[in-house]
Amino acid sequence: MRTKVLTEQEAQRIVDVVMDRATADATIVNLTSREGGNTRFAANGVTTSGEVADLAVNVTSTFGARSGTAETNGIDDESIANVVREAEEAARLAPEDPEYVPPLDRVEYLRPAAWFETSAAYGSGERANAVSAALAEAESRDVVIAGFLENYRTASATANSAGLFGYFPMTWLEYTNTVRTRDGGGSGWAGVRLHDAGALDAGARARVAAEKAVASRTMVHLEPGEYPVILEPAAVAVMAGALVSQMDARQAMEGRSYLTAAGGETKRGRRIVAPIVTIETDPLHPAVPGRAWAGQQLPSRATTWYREGIVENQPIDRYWAQKNGVEPVPGPTNLAMRGQDRSLEDLIRETDRGILVTRFWYIRMLNPTDLTLTGLTRDGTFWIEGGRISHAVNNFRWNESPVRLFERAEALSRPERVANEDWAVSPSYVPAVRASAFRFASVSQAV
């Protein structure tokens, strides 16, 4: 039997079975189904690959204000009966939740166009062809390539006992590759996440990574310090993602966020980054469609987090919104940062001196009070002199806050799609950013 992702009718049928079984005052069901595969390669050869089909039925039952949740990956009647029973048993044993809000009434969800037939038909043969093209590119340049190609078809549904129902199909593909020179002295990277598999050119991504690897083989030592910087979009996605993911309204109002201000205030409405910085979520974005709904079944909608440098909106959950007499704001289901009408090459040309960063690695919070993060540069770090890339430099550890980075943002490129990274909101559509200063804290010998 060939497994397929759930159709809208199948999802509705499972929801009906759950609701038939349910005896709670309120029941919420979330379904996710996925089918897809991956091919991994390293040392100029394919290493592992895999195919998987799975789904999850997640049920939250509430009696009064007591809630319990259970989840299963079976959709036979017995599994569904069990998952409902377990959620209800858990609910009966749970304490009353003083912050309980009843399920949402019916809502109209947007329908982001995230399903592409090219991707739905993409399989192990297509993956093998793409990987072959990347391997051939590496062989022709006498470099060592490692990479990963993964593609999924997914379908999600959300429903509740108040009659709400939503269905959202999505395809996605992610391709990344790292190229190293044979002597281990240079490393380069390129990657992208797409909804439309037809847009993938793995050979071109291998070429970009190979060119960076070769160009970074002869590094000139550079001392740590504060330098002007151009961050490529992969690095910007991390910083923009960190900025938005730590915006939660309740955290700020409770006094424990970078948006907390003295005297019990928050920084909402204040300009805290440069006026060229506008960061939004738009579920209907044509390049990076978001999801139809966010947490608490809230419909995803166009939201500006930062408008021209000003904190405009913060995610706020249903309870906290009700308590504060405002509308809830769902969290981001994608992230789009506005750019300017110029290329990365233009940004480099306009730069007298500074560091060009391909991407970041191992980012962690260092100081949550001002959102200082730590991380490293990786796979292509170059010195710019007189409007051109002069030479490669060593990698650095940096300790820097995205607030401080975007405060110093001077110019942006046209945005583009990026691969998913830690801290980034996926999918993201972000520009390269030139900033007047960035704090590189220590040298990393790593290549």
Place this chain on the structure above:
Amino acid sequence: MKRRTFLESSALVLGAVGLPAPVAPPLPRELRRWLEPDDRELADLALNAARRAGASYADIRISRHFFQSIQTRERRLEWMNNDVTYGFGVRVLAAGVWGFAASRIVAEDEVARVARAAVDQAKLNARIPHAPVELAPAEAFPDAEWSTPHRVDPFEVPINEKVDFLLAMNAAGLDAGASFVSSGIRFQKHERYFASTEGSYIRQTLLRVAAPWTVTAVDRQAGRFASWDENQRNAAAGWEFLLDQDYRGKIARATERVREKLVAPTLDEATKKDLVLLPSHLWLTMHESVGHPTELDRALGYEANYAGTSFCAPDKLNELQYASEIVSFEAEKQTPSSLASVGWDDDGVPADRWLLVRDGLFVDYQTTRDQVRWISDRTGVTRSHGCSYGEDWSLIQFQRMPNINLLPDPDGGSVDDLIAGVDDGLLIDTNGSFSIDQQRYNFQFAGQGTWEIKGGKRGRMLRDVAYQGNTVEFWNSCDGLGGPATYEVYGAYNDGKGQPSQINAVSHGCPPGRFRQVNVFPS
């Protein structure tokens, strides 16, 4: 009784009761398990289908994974989830290449179909350039069983008891004056069945428990806050492990410290100082700077596109003085309560114990069966160290970190003895911020609690302090370790590696250690 026989008789029983199917009460999970197909029969069907399709080797993992998470804050249950996922994955070697396919439908037709799909995939991949896979020899275990030692299965404890347990933790913080307290439990039970074409049939049950918590103090007028986070105390054990921890005492103490931290000074400037690192902190520094660099796949470039490579290349074996002579690191999967411990790994290889660093010298790697031939000429080890692990049925197994421990100094003393040897330094408690580069040279760590050491004595608390070092330089600066009585075990519950990314759980035991002249700075 064979399950199939039981299936038939239970169907009769249900028929006799005559309950109409749509409203029949669900069978309890334990009873329902008997109605499922027999694992061994399914495994043989899959393995035979793989062989017939052209596999030279195949294994199947049929597994059921239970996860329970409960999260509270202050006096409120925030959320919970009880998740079960069941399925199987078939891994095959055909034409010298791995193929893998997985499905949630555990049924006779499906295991055979998925086995053939895995072989098709291997053959397809064989047309692309590849290095042929060769497996090191392994003994067959035709009827093996193993379980994590425990007294109380945490999934059998009623939810209200667990919620009360957490709310009592929170109350300890609130009573001591915390602005906010959150706590949660994360339980895992993995029922895993492994069978291979080499004749192994292995059933294992792994249990893992953890209760992470955070205490926060806020000064609203000043717009400042400070927290103390603990997520490192976990184990392969039952509910009893959590009952044995004095969480209320720890949280009350952390609340005092976090209020002190809120107004504590930081360092005046970046400088070098001696460090005394407590086991609750040092375990993570070991994990990042010793655990990951000694993974053989990383060292040979197989993780280059994600987690990175390693400075610890094979030509450094028996050459590199990784650490000072008082330092030895062992790897093992045998300590009963440690997170990575098993009876057999996901290659069917029994749990091992070996040295990675002996008296400071780098002597060996972590390996799986398909890696042994890459390194046996240099190590002289011709068998796998048993480091194969797949997170669940849907993900292919590959090399994952075992438990890695820093051996205590047999003649070593207490933490105070280590502190007494420091004129100007810092004492660091519990893991905080952590980051390391993709070849594991440059790391930067911070703790939850940092105190000055002046003239051999612990002094005032500092806030926002981190240290940064280079792995080999740092470990060679170690000139003191605590004795056996100071040895403690902590662990990483969610260690990520691989593409698609997989989670592993791993413990690290260590005594406190003293390190000379490390870069420190106000963060």
